[in-house]
Amino acid sequence: MAEKTIAGKQINVTDDGYLEDMSQWNEDVAKEIANEIGIELTDKHFEVLKYLREKSAAGEALSIRSVGKSGVVDIKGLYKLFPKGPLKFSSKIAGIPKPTSCV
């Protein structure tokens, strides 16, 4: 556990850089985390992030398959938005815990 300044805000993050408390998240925080990973966020990204945050708040375990079937984005699209880390990077940028699913 560590404290990190992201977009001018003191935020608690895990050793892997995931937010400890998803309520500390805002769009600027998302942009800065995405920048670190090397992703420039578009409206489509935010649509996916919003979906992930809603599901996570509802306590649902996310898998790449469930996101692909959400109607928000298909799996190919998800890889295009978050290359090399469709679930990991999107979760990190969405301010939700590290995914625990193997699929």
Next chain:
Amino acid sequence: MDSQEKKPLEKVCFICAKGSLEDVYATLVMANGAVMEGIETKVFFTFFGLDGITKKTMNHLHTATTGNPAMRMPGGLPFPTMLGGIPGVEAAVSSMMRKQMEDLDMPPVDEFLEMITAGGGELFACKLAIDMFKLKKEDLSDEVSAILTIGEFYEMCDGDRTQIIFT
């Protein structure tokens, strides 16, 4: 900071030579996991592993109910080998296993193959085994990119952060 530099995997190459439900799924879960981690992924299907990419068989894979000492009844009691030999039992057990996997969000094989290629993973069939089982490219899932010799597959497995995994 760590004093030692980390050297993450860059490429994994899987060889799937067995065609039971658990063998094919072990390959697919590991391959899909690698794709999701951003690792370059190649899968080579050979011998009975070809069942996992053959259109006719891929969504109907079975698990062995005889000769499988780890097989248990739903309550956890040992599964009698004699019972496993009764016609229909293997099919019923296999369909139950597929249902349990579906509940864990594990997709059917055809969809799993699509997930792997959607992320840039590549699937190949072994030429020798294709000839032996008298199969053609059209018999295989559309997600399979080519039929290769083992030599051609090894050529793709270059790089010093590459691992070959035989499942």
